[in-house]
Amino acid sequence: MSEQRPALTKRAFLEQAARLGLTGDDERMDALFEETKRTLARAKGVDAIDTTGVAPSPINPQFEAGA
Amino acid sequence: MSELDGLTIAELAERLRSKQLSPVEVAAASIERAQATEPALNSFITITGEQAMVAAHQAEAEIAAGNYRGPLHGIPFVTKDLFWTKGVRTTSGSRADERFVPDEDATVVRLLREAGAFSIGKTNMSEWAFSITGYNTHFGWPNNPWALDRMPAGSSSGTGTAVTAGVAPMGLGTDTGGSIRAPASFCGLTGLKPTYGLVSRHGVTPLSWSLDHAGPLAHTAEDVALTMDVLARHDPRDPFSARPAPIDFTTHLRDGVAGLRIGVPREYVWDVLDGEVEASVREAIAALERLGATIVEASVPELEWASQMGGVLTVTESAAYHGERVLREGDLYDQRTRRRIESGFFISAATYHQAQRVRTMVGMGLARVFGEVDLLAAPTMPVTALPQEIALTATELNGGSYPTSNLMTRLTQIFNVNGYPALSAPCGFSRSGLPIGLQLVGRPFEDALVVQAAHAYQGATDWHARRPLS
Numbered sequence: 001m002s003e004q005r006p007a008l009t010k011r012a013f014l015e016q017a018a019r020l021g022l023t024g025d026d027e028r029m030d031a032l033f034e035e036t037k038r039t040l041a042r043a044k045g046v047d048a049i050d051t052t053g054v055a056p057s058p059i060n061p062q063f064e065a066g067a
Numbered sequence: 068m069s070e071l072d073g074l075t076i077a078e079l080a081e082r083l084r085s086k087q088l089s090p091v092e093v094a095a096a097s098i099e100r101a102q103a104t105e106p107a108l109n110s111f112i113t114i115t116g117e118q119a120m121v122a123a124h125q126a127e128a129e130i131a132a133g134n135y136r137g138p139l140h141g142i143p144f145v146t147k148d149l150f151w152t153k154g155v156r157t158t159s160g161s162r163a164d165e166r167f168v169p170d171e172d173a174t175v176v177r178l179l180r181e182a183g184a185f186s187i188g189k190t191n192m193s194e195w196a197f198s199i200t201g202y203n204t205h206f207g208w209p210n211n212p213w214a215l216d217r218m219p220a221g222s223s224s225g226t227g228t229a230v231t232a233g234v235a236p237m238g239l240g241t242d243t244g245g246s247i248r249a250p251a252s253f254c255g256l257t258g259l260k261p262t263y264g265l266v267s268r269h270g271v272t273p274l275s276w277s278l279d280h281a282g283p284l285a286h287t288a289e290d291v292a293l294t295m296d297v298l299a300r301h302d303p304r305d306p307f308s309a310r311p312a313p314i315d316f317t318t319h320l321r322d323g324v325a326g327l328r329i330g331v332p333r334e335y336v337w338d339v340l341d342g343e344v345e346a347s348v349r350e351a352i353a354a355l356e357r358l359g360a361t362i363v364e365a366s367v368p369e370l371e372w373a374s375q376m377g378g379v380l381t382v383t384e385s386a387a388y389h390g391e392r393v394l395r396e397g398d399l400y401d402q403r404t405r406r407r408i409e410s411g412f413f414i415s416a417a418t419y420h421q422a423q424r425v426r427t428m429v430g431m432g433l434a435r436v437f438g439e440v441d442l443l444a445a446p447t448m449p450v451t452a453l454p455q456e457i458a459l460t461a462t463e464l465n466g467g468s469y470p471t472s473n474l475m476t477r478l479t480q481i482f483n484v485n486g487y488p489a490l491s492a493p494c495g496f497s498r499s500g501l502p503i504g505l506q507l508v509g510r511p512f513e514d515a516l517v518v519q520a521a522h523a524y525q526g527a528t529d530w531h532a533r534r535p536l537s
Contacts, residue, residue, distance in 0.1 A: 021394045038412035056423035
């Protein structure tokens with residue numbers, strides 16, 4: 001996941017939000033945009049971690065694989 | 068204050084078993100304490116005094132008839148308001164659920180009732196458990212009994228304040244990014260986030276399915292052990308409930324730490340830390356060494372990834388859980404909570420799976436280090452209880468500025484992502500009189516060893532025995 005995605009623009013955010021059913025007045029959508037940028041910044045940090053050759057591992061309650 | 072306020076389960080149980088004390092006396096003192104402290108602490112969303120007295124009378128009759136069930140018989144507890152309670156509203160800290168009255172108990176509540184314990188009430192919490200600070204605009208913020216202008220931490224905030232204030236010797240909490248250990252650290256309690264899957268989450272409102280854990284907060288490791296002997300059960304109604312061999316928390320509780328290898332992480336955990344916290348935690352580790360443990364440096368560089376990855380999982384899974392509801396009823400949510408949940412809609416499936424790959428890598432790092440040590444020791448929180456007014460902003464520490472929520476989950480969430488058991492025990496106080504927490508982490512399903520080590524430490528120190536004034 002080392003590929004860099006472009007930053008989310010306000011316009012793209014509003015279009016995606018509308019598709020997701022997220023609506024509200026300008027003040028609410030501005031605040032949601034800021035929150036979303038913070039979340040995506042954190043996601044970008046996760047995307048940047050080199051996971052080559054590693055399979056996804058949802059938590060295993062029996063820890064057969066993890067420990 | 069009553070002479071019963073602040074006693075431990077072990078202390079109360081001995082008097083109850085020998086009939087020197089009645090459960091009715093205990094319940095009455097507990098309810099009185101809840102009502103007396105509530106104006107200052109705001110620990111509760113619902114106090115269930117009448118139900119508690121009915122249960123206490125039943126316990127009294129059973130013990131009088133010679134049917135003593137065990138150490139929790141006649142013991143009051145408090146219940147974070149996201150554990151379902153039959154016939155008692157369960158708000159999960161949100162106005163959106165203020166009329167939700169479950170028709171059954173959460174499995175853990177049922178297990179405690181079957182052991183003869185009774186609930187005094189439903190405690191305040193962060194809405195949907197989605198804040199480490201205890202922030203709640205619907206029901207007000209609980210205040211830390213050690214300093215009322217300080218946050219008790221959350222999301223099990225009211226459980227932390229009620230137990231600290233002596234309302235009940237034990238309470239139930241949940242921990243997705245630190246929500247048991249953070250209030251334990253800020254309030255001077257002992258709190259255990261058990262191994263993922265060891266304690267049932269049936270009847271517990273989810274925040275993030277793969278990160279949520281349920282567990283107890285109490286004054287002592289011994290009380291945690293007594294409670295875990297009741298709670299650690301396979302539950303077929305929780306699809307993530309594990310089937311480990313039965314874990315006995317009390318048989319080896321007094322076996323000490325001699326011969327154990329305790330690892331101190333070299334990376335990450337000491338990077339952003341208040342000086343008084345570091346000094347107290349390092350002294351606690353030295354105390355464990357004096358008790359016979361071997362202290363070794365442990366390298367787990369993968370921990371640095373865990374907190375960031377855990378945050379991504381939390382917002383994504385909470386968006387999945389709240390889904391249509393937050394679109395339909397979002398106006399009933401606190402708007403900050405609502406936005407945090409809604410931001411999870413923007414995480415791609417590819418990123419979610421990338422986080423799961425990182426989870427694998429962190430798990431491999433922990434498995435590697437736990438091949439060399441029996442336990443890890445670290446600070447629970449980077450700081451002592453913070454002022455309420457910075458809960459939603461930033462904390463200045465050592466010349467840096469950190470979003471308060473991120474700072475507060477920094478050292479706890481790293482052990483949620485792979486489900487390792489982690490406990491916080493008090494290990495000192497700041498010069499301003501605020502508690503400091505030591506975090507002990509064990510291998511999966513070796514929860515009893517974690518509690519055993521904390522008990523050994525508490526046998527050599529008295530931090531856990533301190534109580535806030537009045």
